[in-house]
Amino acid sequence: MTGIFQSLPPWLWFVIALVALFLARKPVHQGILALARFFHQSLRLGANAVAASERRLQLRNREVLLAAGREATERHIEREFDRIEGAMKKELAQYPALHRKLCEQLTAIDEDYVRSAEVPPEPTNWAKAIKAVAEIPAKQDPVVGDVLETIHGSMRKAEGKALEAYRESARERHQLLKRMMPAWRSILKSLGKVNKTVATVQQRSKVVDGHMDRYEEILQGSDRAQRMLSSSSLSQFFISAFVLAIAVGGALINFHLIARPMTEMVGGTSYIGNFKVADISALVIILVEITMGLFVMECLRITRLFPVISALSDKLRTRMMWAAFALLFFLATVEAGLAFMREILMQEDLAVSAQLRGAEVAAVDSSVYWITTAAQMGMGFILPFALTFVAIPLENFIASTRTVIGIVTAFFLRLLSVVLRLAGxxxxxxxxxxxxxxxxxxxxxxxxxxxxxxxxEQAAEKAVVASAVGESTVEESVPVSKASSRSPSRRSAKSASKSSAKLPTNLEEQPS
Incomplete structure (x- = not known):
């Protein structure tokens, strides 16, 4: 049997294959379409599941974003109220003393003003005396002339004394008015300070009103607040990432500054895995400095990475801050010493390499030597304190990373849902x-x-036409009733419908 099949020609195999494929056409079609529908429904179910996960993640991101925005706004409002309270305590706490001082100055000014008023001189009795002399009937009497001459001289003297008294009183009034000027200036200065304080409080109140409006929008969960917080989180993420990259560069410089002296201190032949003990020691020193800087920032309540530190009492928190600062200062001093040691080691290495080459050791100018040494010691002392401020961008980076990761994850989930739908x-x-x-x-x-x-189909149509022609011939030859004349046409229609129902279609109907 196997030999018979092997002796068949290829064209016969081709014909057999075509016949087999033709006979299996309907099951193969059903299998292919069933498999396609299976993948389509599976992928659609996966897309729906991913879309539901994306919606849940969007809701979660919205809650986290609004919570972070609410916390940040509460912090801003708290700080603004602290500033307003500080301004009130600094300026308006002295208002009773200022009010008393202003009242005293105003009373003194009022008294001086009353005393500086011009008082008209009282009328003298010279007018009555002159009138009495003028009524004397004997005006040519020499006694009367002497009396008048005496009166004229006395009036001259009295006029001079009155003028001098008037000038003295005017001088006193001017002195009183001059003494009022410092009091007026002091009052104006005090009122200016009060006005400045009130203007500052009004400005702070406007800022607080803006924060309160934003806080109300966040509590309401409006779309505008969400968009604003999302854009703020993205900007804070990139800005903090940039500042952290700068801080990493500073940490690397600090690492290379103390790695060489640490080799002399702990030995350069010891390894932990593939890393030198000296490099690990230098890295640990830098990380401890950063940690102490974080503790200092937490104790000052500039950052809030550790809620336990913020919850401590003020006395204990102050002690912890000074302890962390003292340790940071000690480590900075150690780094300055290591930087000085590094410069010495570099000079020794240069001298040894010159001797090995057989060259003469050049004398190093002391002025250049102390400049490089001071620069390295300054860098070793300042960089630890500079790395202290890494806590601020680190807090912003951690707070914004959650939002950014949620947004990016939601985007990829939505993209995956679309891809799965397209694949289905x-x-x-x-x-x-x-x-x-x-x-x-x-x-x-x-x-x-x-x-x-x-x-x-054509044969069936010809048969139907032939039967119809034969029946019409019979009807012409033999008259029949109206009911019997309708039956052939009905039978012909039924036969035509049966024949058309039995006709197979060209292609099998395919499910959608």
């Missing part, structure tokens, strides 16, 4: 395409089937 639709279309390709492979048997169906 593509699998369904690929199944249809495979069905079409299968039909293309067996196009010749399908063509023969189509020709056969057309031939059978």
């Amino acid at each position: 639709t593509g699998s369904l279309r690929i199944g249809t395409l495979l069905v079409r390709l299968y039909d293309i492979v067996i196009f010749f048997p399908l063509w023969l089937e189509a020709r056969f169906l057309v031939w059978r």
Whole structure:
């Protein structure tokens, strides 16, 4: 039997394969479409699950974003109220003393003003005396002339004394008015300070009103507040990341500044894994400095990375701050000493390399030597304190990273949902395409089937026409009733419908 199959020609194998594919056409179509629908439904279910996860993540991100915004706004409001309270305590706490001082100055000014008023001189008795002398009947009497001359001289003297008294009183009034000027200036200065304080409080109140409006929007969970917080988180993320990159560069410089002296201190031949003990020691010193800086910032309540430190009492928190600062100062001093040691080691290395080359050791100018040494010691002492401020961008980076990761994750989940939906639709279309390709492979048997169906349909139509012609001939020869005359046409219609129902279609109906 095997030899018979092997002796068959290739064209016969091809014909057998076509016939087998033609006979298995309907099951293969159903299998391909069923597999396509399976992948389509599975991918659609996966897309729906991913979309639901994306919606839940969006809600979670919204809650986290609003909570972070609410906390930040509460912190800003608290700081503004602290500043207002400080301004009140600094300026307006002395208002009773200022009020008393102003009252005393105003009382003194009022008294001086009353005393500086011009008082008209009291009328003298000279007018009555002159009137009495003028009424004397004997005006040519020499006694009267002497009396008048005496009166004239006395009036001259009295006029001079009155003028001098008037000038003295005017001088006193001017002195009183001059003494009022410092009091007026002091009052104006005090009122200016009060006005400045009130203006500062009004400005702070406007800032507080803005923070309160934003806080109300955050509590309401409006879309505007969410967009504002999202943009703020993104900007804070990139800014803090940039500052942290700068801080990492400073830490690397600090590491290379103390790595060489640490080799002389702990030995350069000891390893922990693939790392030198000296490098690990230098890295530990830098990390301890950063940690002490974080503690100092936490104790000052500039950052809030550790709620336990913020919850401590003020006395204990102050002690902890001074302890961390003392340790940071000690480590900075140690780094300055290591930097000095590094410069010495570099000079010794240069001298040894020059001796090994056989060259003469050049004398190093002391002025250049102390400049480089001072620069390295200054860098070793300042960099630890500079790394202290890493706590601020670190807090912003940690707070904004959660929001940024949530936004990016939600975006990728949405993208994955779209890809899965497209893949499901593509699998369904690929199944249809495979069905079409299968039909293309067996196009010749399908063509023969189509020709056969057309031939059978034409034969059935010819038979129907022939039967209709025969019945019409019988009706002309033999009259029948109206009811019997309708039956052939009905039978012909039924036979035509049966024949059309039995006719197979050209292509199998495919489920969508």
